[in-house]
Amino acid sequence: MSGNTFGSIFRLTTFGESHGPGLGGVVDGCPAGIPLDESMLQLELDKRKPGQGGLASTARKEADKVEILSGVFEGKTTGTSIGFTIPNTNQRSHDYSTIKDVFRPGHADYSFTAKYGFRDYRGGGRSSGRETVSRVAGGAIAQELLRSEGIAIYAYTVELGGIPVNAYDFEGAQDRPYFSPDPDIVDVWNDRVKDVKSQGDTLGGVVEVRATSVPAGLGEPVFDKLDARLAYALMSVGAVKGVEIGSGMNASCSLGSLNNDPIGPDGFLSNNAGGILGGISSGQDIVARAFIKPIPSISQEQSTVTTDGIATSLSIGGRHDIAAIPRINPVLKAMMAMTIADMLLLDRRLGVRD
Amino acid sequence: MSGNTFGSIFRLTTFGESHGPGLGGVVDGCPAGIPLDESMLQLELDKRKPGQGGLASTARKEADKVEILSGVFEGKTTGTSIGFTIPNTNQRSHDYSTIKDVFRPGHADYSFTAKYGFRDYRGGGRSSGRETVSRVAGGAIAQELLRSEGIAIYAYTVELGGIPVNAYDFEGAQDRPYFSPDPDIVDVWNDRVKDVKSQGDTLGGVVEVRATSVPAGLGEPVFDKLDARLAYALMSVGAVKGVEIGSGMNASCSLGSLNNDPIGPDGFLSNNAGGILGGISSGQDIVARAFIKPIPSISQEQSTVTTDGIATSLSIGGRHDIAAIPRINPVLKAMMAMTIADMLLLDRRLGVRD
């Protein structure tokens, strides 16, 4: 397996399975002098815990205590690589007999087995969503770097189970269930979740990620466009099946006269571009949306086959989340943060010369 | 500027501006023994020419003759890096006085200037769509490699100006105007284009790209998921504002019971996953869609500012395309081909050991 490193200048390399001794990572390329301690990483990790807000995730206990092993001295980064670990503490052995020998629809079971000749049925191994704790920790470091540049990152739910929000208070969203920017939608979503859950089903949604106060000029004009890097970052999170920038999909059925953002003496008069023109940041908010598929583990009966190819049916019990939202939000936030941190450092290197 | 190299194993490095002596690139990492000659690259380049099918692109003459300088001997690749050039022949000096000192809405003018302190107003320089000829040539080489593995790539238009197709003959699409999989939609699209053109406006659309006979097992489970790499590849093409895999956006408002692809003894019973599970190919067709924004150059009056920040209005004359489709199709095809070639070589390296 390869591809366990993310980024070109600000680089996160991760390791860890859902059922090994622990997970962790190394951040290379973080400049010296950034205020950082474990509490800042823990804050983001806690947002990813189950049972945070809304009814979509079940209240399992997962400690996820992070320890920083290097790269920080007296509360500031030293510029050296930052190593961190997150021990696995919640590995009570489930009964996997029901899924051990079948390919779960919607999961990586079949494709992973095709690639590696085996799979870790105890929760997906490296393919488990648990892998994302290392991303969240790395993203927290990126967010501290960005904060020192005045840049803030937000990830808030704009649609759940087909029900969109009517308000966009993304700053307040951080403290609401489902990280909702609309206070009034929470109960509606709760009802929808309860309803779907009662049918033994699951649902998806849409998460909008936003970066504010990003300077104009980030991104490279050809392959490493800022939007291309963002699409890669967000789509690399399991369950994400689509990514759009600014007006995105809607731009495809719009007209040039409507989709172009007119410019006035005080700047752009709209932001259909999502803050990116020709792959380079324009100084407006960077706005992207990730489309999340429903959790594939459902208790309803599904047709599948055993690992020997024999037709069978499967009902996945146990306490599974009903939606990847809101636990996926801090992960998407982390991916946008690391992407912008990377492009920021990349740009510092090669702008016009002084 | 950086980011002029695409891919990790099968790597394309490109160069060239719209108004310099020429463009070209180097393909590194292509195995030896692949049948290749210039005609195979020319075939794809010709599909990108203006005035091919439909009324959306104007019939300017662009030679785009490619020459291969290395890496091919007696009709086969030697395994060494393949250098190719495409001279610029169509550089009759336009009158740029109207756009020289203003920021064109929807173009990279403002962001590029913010990054580099200047811009090449003579057609966008490195940000010009002309840069994509090198991608098409590199993609043609990737397609020959994939062909030797039995893999074929298709790029066909499934929606133009908000009008979707009703048929999906993607094999026949290669020979139809707009690379349309639906013979009956061409006239409808032509009328739509004429109508929009008469209003001095432009339109966008949706292009579906598909890879057939891709073996299961391509893609890496964490950051370098096949869908993440594809999203990066497609979004790196100018005018693309959204990318989805399989059921994509629709998955976000679906249910687990509907979106999961059941499995039978003969394989998957549907393909909502778009051929990718957990970031790894499943053996089904790889299906992605790119959402294309309208061409930003319109003859309608638009509000903008001069490079000095003075409010003004702009009408862009000249013979501009009305839609990026169908000229963008071979570019998207090339990006998918290079991505799958890269993942194929990446996987060969690190699968289960013999």
Place this chain on the structure above:
Amino acid sequence: MSGNTFGSIFRLTTFGESHGPGLGGVVDGCPAGIPLDESMLQLELDKRKPGQGGLASTARKEADKVEILSGVFEGKTTGTSIGFTIPNTNQRSHDYSTIKDVFRPGHADYSFTAKYGFRDYRGGGRSSGRETVSRVAGGAIAQELLRSEGIAIYAYTVELGGIPVNAYDFEGAQDRPYFSPDPDIVDVWNDRVKDVKSQGDTLGGVVEVRATSVPAGLGEPVFDKLDARLAYALMSVGAVKGVEIGSGMNASCSLGSLNNDPIGPDGFLSNNAGGILGGISSGQDIVARAFIKPIPSISQEQSTVTTDGIATSLSIGGRHDIAAIPRINPVLKAMMAMTIADMLLLDRRLGVRD
């Protein structure tokens, strides 16, 4: 800081300072199915401990207990990234007052300060030789991979303090003081070390590294020649000031008729090439030598300046090693092992196609 990752396919990313909580690393790209457990890493780490063989290194106690956190299941690699940590246990606070405010000659003090604006005077921080424990652990993993291919790596001392060996039993060297291939030289070297130590001075030497049973064909013909990668790997170890391959330096004053290796029906008749021709392995033993400078910390008085640029003199007390040999040997062994593992995986990817 960047550059904390080594290798392209078999990749080691390291972290850790001499005085932080711990050190460690992540190995990405190791295939699945390689027998591996912590004892194999510990074995190599123990060879790097002080007080092993000979009088050149002092007998400080350093536990250096390694823990593997991921990538290994039931005694075999799973193909996922392998994370490991090595806690710092021996951090009793020294008295640094004598060196805190002066630049030590021969150390990185001045250049590191020039780069980062500060330095970690408590043992060099990231520039400390302690950083190499992560290399040794990563190299141990590479050696298991190579062992599964029948390849063995050796690092033995061929010269110490200007005194060369007269025998080359490199297999037996692993169990001798100074990792000496010559049993009779050990006492001579011990006398030399005692003598130099009594003068408050230090000395250097030459370590030969060798890989046996390496298949012909490893290495890329242009920039990534096997010898170029090896030179990079060995020179990246502190204290190494020169690297040669095969006849190396001597080739420069030889003649073509003497330096060429004639070929017979049973293979090459000599190995002046050190097993590498045109950057590609020839199937003979890969032989390289690293030239090690004397330990810069000496108790003799040296002229230097304070961090404020005031002239002063410095005598470095405490229990310092007299030579980097033999502790540097397992580090050089690790660097050669990771380099060959990397080129092996690189070559598997892109040879002639089947």
Place this chain on the structure above:
Amino acid sequence: MSGNTFGSIFRLTTFGESHGPGLGGVVDGCPAGIPLDESMLQLELDKRKPGQGGLASTARKEADKVEILSGVFEGKTTGTSIGFTIPNTNQRSHDYSTIKDVFRPGHADYSFTAKYGFRDYRGGGRSSGRETVSRVAGGAIAQELLRSEGIAIYAYTVELGGIPVNAYDFEGAQDRPYFSPDPDIVDVWNDRVKDVKSQGDTLGGVVEVRATSVPAGLGEPVFDKLDARLAYALMSVGAVKGVEIGSGMNASCSLGSLNNDPIGPDGFLSNNAGGILGGISSGQDIVARAFIKPIPSISQEQSTVTTDGIATSLSIGGRHDIAAIPRINPVLKAMMAMTIADMLLLDRRLGVRD
């Protein structure tokens, strides 16, 4: 084949065989605003031509006219990737019958065949020394970048056929035969070359490369040490079998008290370190030496085997160079220039933050 790209930030990707239509490359990552035109590249390319100074190289005619296709506008770099080509003009078909079916001792014939299953007997193909023209062109661009920073690079011969120089006028060396820093040695070397040539033999030598006015702080402390990168760069040139930095090999038999460079109020009092401490530049001249093996093509009879393994003997006729020096000097100069340019841009990115 892979490994046709050199550098991480300032990146050169090359292509071209000795007998194809042409060679060339792409430089990515060169900042905007550097004065550049083809004459600057041509100047360095001309230094690599045969028959320049001394009797070691024969006076074949090779045009090597370079053309820049992109990245330069009105005499300055634009920051976009710089593409250049060098057509092959001197491909008169030799008679290869003598070498077609035998492995030439000292050449890559055997190892290349083992890797790729074939070889290009018409001059080595990608393994030919001709490949280095692209390096020289790329290095010329790097030297212009360095010049704008006040940094100069020199490559001069300090030993030929075992005869060392007695003077070190490296600035004057650029205009002397063999790029000799010692005017009085030229005749001695000429006699040596004549003598060896008359015996149908060849010889090697030592080239010293030097960078002046390099700021302190370049290089990364762990794997990407400046000396490690330099060793990689120089060793990647065919015929180089050893690399040393500063006192290099001699340091291994010296003492700490002699090898350490004392520091005074006005800086270092000697430069045994070769301008690099802990992998980071110290502000002194960067000094490295490359040890060059004799040209393997000799007219004396050598024992070898046919490609079928049958014992035979070989005498290589034709007009071959007697030594790689002085044609290799501009290549080594180019490699050092690109390495320092790369580290310079790398360092700009990640020093201490403002």
